[in-house]
Amino acid sequence: xxxxxxxxxxxxxxxxxxxxxxxxxxxxxxxxxxxxxxxxxxxxxxxxxxxxxxxxxxxxxxxxxxxxxxxxxxxxxxxxxxxxxxxxxxxxxxxxxxxxxxxxxxxxxxxxxxxxxxxxxxxxxxxxxxxxxxxxxxxxxxxxxxxxxxxxx
Numbered sequence: 001x002x003x004x005x006x007x008x009x010x011x012x013x014x015x016x017x018x019x020x021x022x023x024x025x026x027x028x029x030x031x032x033x034x035x036x037x038x039x040x041x042x043x044x045x046x047x048x049x050x051x052x053x054x055x056x057x058x059x060x061x062x063x064x065x066x067x068x069x070x071x072x073x074x075x076x077x078x079x080x081x082x083x084x085x086x087x088x089x090x091x092x093x094x095x096x097x098x099x100x101x102x103x104x105x106x107x108x109x110x111x112x113x114x115x116x117x118x119x120x121x122x123x124x125x126x127x128x129x130x131x132x133x134x135x136x137x138x139x140x141x142x143x144x145x146x147x148x149x150x151x152x153x
Contacts, residue, residue, distance in 0.1 A: 015114045018121035019096070025128035026065060026093040032135040033068040034060035039142040040075050065090050082134070089128050096124060 038047070038057050047053045060068065069086050072078075078086065100117075107113025 011111060011114050011118075012108070015108065015118050015121070018118050018125065019100070021125045022093075022096050022121045022128070025125050025132060026089070026097070029089065029093075029128050029132045029135070030063075030065050030068055031061065032132050032139065033065070033072055034063070036076065036135055036139045036142065037068065037072055039139055039146060040072075043142060043146045065093055076138070082131075085127070085131055089124075089131060092124050093128070096121070 034057065037060055038053070041047045041056070042053075047056060063071075069090055073083065073086075101108070104113070104117055107117055
């Protein structure tokens, strides 16, 4: 197999690492949205049994980021800024996963191109991570409410 010039460099490895981190944080965001949806269902009493809960949670984990965002927007009052951020990250995630290297392949062959790509992926990773943390905070608050309600009943 022929080695492509520059693709074995440390910078190329760094580029692929940031691509992996971008995908990782988009999946962490998906999982956090599923958690928040399930907590909302619990808080409203819409999941009657443990078996129903497990089945529904597995279904949510199989949902795409877009499906989860559309569902949660019907049940959770996000600010306009948060809604815009969710939409922006969703679209950027789809671009990164489905088209990024197809459209940017020529940039991978130059040091400056790879550096630009690393900056883009790092920015996306930071935005997705920050939003995931914000959703984690919302889920923690809702979890405390659900726990308190269950203790009272």
